[in-house]
């Protein structure tokens with residue numbers, strides 16, 4: 411209900427405009443204009459073995475593979491895109507990025523069974539009215555046909571905003587933040603955890619470490635953007 415309302419509010423202010431530059435979009439464009447889309451720096455990490463995202467996460471928990479579609483740089487358009495999907499109710503753009511992930515990461519996604527958006531802290535989700543990771547996951551699921559599972563993991567602790575924290579503080583902040591439900595159903599499956607941005611990896615780490623030890627589940631990690639130098 412709330413996210414439908416958020417959509418309506420967005421449409422009211424920006425009907426058929428680019429989610430980044432706010433200029434009118436033209437025929438063939440969807441939610442982002444061609445010049446803004448081209449301004450986003452793609453990592454191409456899905457083609458690189460032991461890529462920079464995998465290096466961030468390696469040794470902290472077991473995973474199958476990890477990648478991010480774009481770089482999150484201070485100067486690039488991704489800053490604007492992230493602002494739009496997080497704070498301006500631009501659910502359309504979040505879903506559109508999900509569709510782009512499906513298109514650009516087709517082979518990389520091949521054996522994934524379930525897409526699981528990382529849940530937001532409850533307080534944050536009720537303030538915002540939606541979880542942007544859910545809408546990216548929805549776009550990805552709609553375009554790829556891979557099942558979306560939004561009930562398997564819950565956020566059980568309202569964590570503080572991590573913007574100004576270092577890696578150690580973020581890990582401490584995220585401790586015991588997640589709880590998995592009836593995980594037995596997912597035995598033998600390959601789960602893709604999806605988040606908007608990876609900075610230190612503390613959030614995905616906490617989410618994966620909340621799984622029971624030695625459970626037969628394959629985990630891969632995908633984020634729209636990663637905050638490292640391009």
Ligand SMILES: [Zn+2]
Pocket residue numbers: 428429430431432433442443444445446447
């Ligand atoms: Zn634009």
